[in-house]
Amino acid sequence: MAPDVLVVDDSAAIRKILQRVLRQTGMDINTIHEAGDGQEAIELLKLHKPALILTDINMPKMDGLQLLAAVKASDAWRNIPVVMITTEGGETKVGEAVKLGAAGYVRKPFTADQIKEKLNGILEPVLPL
Amino acid sequence: MKLPELIVNCIRHATANVFSTMLGVEVRQGEVRTENGAPDANDGVVSLIGLAGTWTGAGSISCSPALACRICSVLLMTENTAVDEDVLDAVAELTNMIIGSVKTDLEEHLGPLGLSIPTVVFGRNFRTRSAANADWMVVPFDWDGEILQVRLCLTRTERDTRSHLQMASHACTVDV
Numbered sequence: 001m002a003p004d005v006l007v008v009d010d011s012a013a014i015r016k017i018l019q020r021v022l023r024q025t026g027m028d029i030n031t032i033h034e035a036g037d038g039q040e041a042i043e044l045l046k047l048h049k050p051a052l053i054l055t056d057i058n059m060p061k062m063d064g065l066q067l068l069a070a071v072k073a074s075d076a077w078r079n080i081p082v083v084m085i086t087t088e089g090g091e092t093k094v095g096e097a098v099k100l101g102a103a104g105y106v107r108k109p110f111t112a113d114q115i116k117e118k119l120n121g122i123l124e125p126v127l128p129l
Numbered sequence: 130m131k132l133p134e135l136i137v138n139c140i141r142h143a144t145a146n147v148f149s150t151m152l153g154v155e156v157r158q159g160e161v162r163t164e165n166g167a168p169d170a171n172d173g174v175v176s177l178i179g180l181a182g183t184w185t186g187a188g189s190i191s192c193s194p195a196l197a198c199r200i201c202s203v204l205l206m207t208e209n210t211a212v213d214e215d216v217l218d219a220v221a222e223l224t225n226m227i228i229g230s231v232k233t234d235l236e237e238h239l240g241p242l243g244l245s246i247p248t249v250v251f252g253r254n255f256r257t258r259s260a261a262n263a264d265w266m267v268v269p270f271d272w273d274g275e276i277l278q279v280r281l282c283l284t285r286t287e288r289d290t291r292s293h294l295q296m297a298s299h300a301c302t303v304d305v
Contacts, residue, residue: 010246011222013215016205017151058225060246087229092241107233108226109150 002030003051008041008067009085010059014108018054018085018115025116027123038062042070045077052123057086057093065096072101081122085110132283133266135238136231137161140268140279143230147223148272152203156277159269164280172253173197174212176224179245180232186263186283188228190220194251196275212251221247227279239283 007018015034022032033048035041037059053071057064064084071077081103088094094105103122106114130138141158148156174197177189192200194216198209201219209216224247232242250257263284270277 011218011225013201013205013219013222020206058244058246087225087233087244108229109147111150 002028004031004033004048005029006033006035006041006044006048006050006053008035008038008053008055008059008064010036010056012036014056014085021110021112021115022054024112025119027119038064038067038070041067045071049076050080052119053080053082054085055082057084057088057097065093065100068097068100068102083118083122085115133163133264135235136266136281136283137268139231139234140227140266140281142234143227144268144270144277144279146230147226148270151223151226152200154203154272156270156272159271159276161269162267164265164267171250171255171257174217174220174249174251175255175257176220176247176249177257178224178228178247180228180242180281180283181245182240182242183286184235184239184242184283185286186281188224188231188279188281189257190224190227190277190279192220192277193275196272196277197251199272199275217249217251221249224249228281231281235283 005022007015009015019032022029033044033050035044039062041055055064055067064086068082071080071082083104083106084097084102085106085108087108097105104118106118144156148154171191173191173193175189175191177187180186180188194212197212197216197220200223201207201209201216204219205215207215229244232244236242263282265280265282268279270279
């Protein structure tokens, strides 16, 4: 069965765009789950085990860096690659994300090709392209 | 380069890049102006976002309801004829991307800046006012005759970053 993907962003518009872009990449994906913040993402992770997490950084309640830290601190989730998709281009937040174990980073605005290129290197072993 | 010129260059680059990448359209920049004090009353959609750090202020995007619907329709590939949740969310995200890109470009010159979560207002005959007490650089962009205005104000502060991150989310008020 094809794996699931979890998309985390407080903007419903970005979640819709990422749904479309992920389908356009041609990757074999089963379900794309959506969460509006890190807390919602944690609740979804308890129910599903996605092969990939795409997350924004700036979000209310629990931001993307806190989510990343929680995923990497969990024995059950730490092997799930987490890709940060955000307007934050500053080295501080990128550096923090890398230090916490982010698999990659895409800056908004993005094209479908940029997402695909970023995911190619990360996902080939888990998501057939 | 002086700060106003730098801000205008950053806004020009960020807006053109976001529109071409996310919407696949080219926008034409209009005449830049400076606003001080009470701005003109708004009719339409205004999206505000706070900036904080050693410089503090706010950025905003304003446009007509028709343009907001068009932005949403192109961004989400949907049919939007009235301002609803999807339209407000699309304008908020556009603001996040444009002002976020401006912030990233400005950080090379001004040091680290924080960005708040956008607030979107839709209505008639309302005014927005910033507590930052600085001039706003206003850069209009034309998309097939519809005008989108990108505004930014920044003022230097000596206070610590933490207190300004709290202030930035409350930097703008709205008079109805």
